[in-house]
Amino acid sequence: MCNLLKKERGARLPETSKLWVSHSSFVEGELGVFARCDYAKGDIMFQVIGPVLKDPTKYSFMAGIDMHIEPEREDGVSDFGHYLNHSCDPNVIVRPVHQTGSEPRIDVIARDDIKVGDELAFDYATLEYDVTVANYPCKCGARQCRGTIHGYKDLPSDAREQYELEGLIPDHLRKLDLQN
Numbered sequence: 001m002c003n004l005l006k007k008e009r010g011a012r013l014p015e016t017s018k019l020w021v022s023h024s025s026f027v028e029g030e031l032g033v034f035a036r037c038d039y040a041k042g043d044i045m046f047q048v049i050g051p052v053l054k055d056p057t058k059y060s061f062m063a064g065i066d067m068h069i070e071p072e073r074e075d076g077v078s079d080f081g082h083y084l085n086h087s088c089d090p091n092v093i094v095r096p097v098h099q100t101g102s103e104p105r106i107d108v109i110a111r112d113d114i115k116v117g118d119e120l121a122f123d124y125a126t127l128e129y130d131v132t133v134a135n136y137p138c139k140c141g142a143r144q145c146r147g148t149i150h151g152y153k154d155l156p157s158d159a160r161e162q163y164e165l166e167g168l169i170p171d172h173l174r175k176l177d178l179q180n
Contacts, residue, residue, distance in 0.1 A: 017036065018035070018045075019035060020033075021080065026140055027085050032121070033120045034119050035116055035120065037116055040110065040113055042109060043109065043110045045110055046080050046081075047097075047107055048069055048081035050069050050072040050073070050079065050081075051072060052068070052103060053067075053069075053070055055068065059071055059078070059081070061081060061094065061127055062128045063106060063172075064098070065175060065176060069104060069105070081108070084108070085119070085140075087123060088123060089143065089145075091114055091120060092121065093109050093126065094108055094109075094122050121140065124149055124150075125150060125151050125163075126163055126169065126173075127170065127173075128151045129153050129172075130150075131151040136148065153177065
């Protein structure tokens with residue numbers, strides 16, 4: 001059971017949410033998504049849904065070849081996915097879900113146990129083949145930080161191997177890799 005915190009400074013969503021958006025703990029000048037309760041490894045924390053676009057935007061999530069989900073609610077307000085930052089040692093994974101008869105979505109799943117107050121972050125290279133912020137300095141602070149943010153096509157082989165072992169690489173990235 002999730003015991004929600006009272007009110008965090010900078011919270012941007014109702015107190016009933018199990019997550020909140022506030023100033024990132026590691027990316028200066030940016031916002032991030034934080035846990036209001038504990039999550040166990042494997043828990044689905046939230047889903048990224050929104051308009052499906054052919055071309056990527058700064059905040060979209062690649063859900064397939066030429067398929068990108070803009071993290072936006074029906075009322076036009078950005079959802080949690082908009083504020084999810086990059087880490088070279090992510091605590092969440094993102095998994096595209098395609099079901100017949102419904103729009104694709106991205107499940108955001110706890111990669112490790114997550115505690116109240118932890119900032120959520122995923123490795124952009126586990127979802128995006130190439131990123132619009134390519135070669136942008138990484139500020140994640142992880143022990144194994146690669147120093148720059150890039151997509152799957154530029155992911156070092158040791159990171160690829162680890163992510164393959166964990167089953168984190170979606171089919172669309174493998175297909176694009178074979179095409180290029």
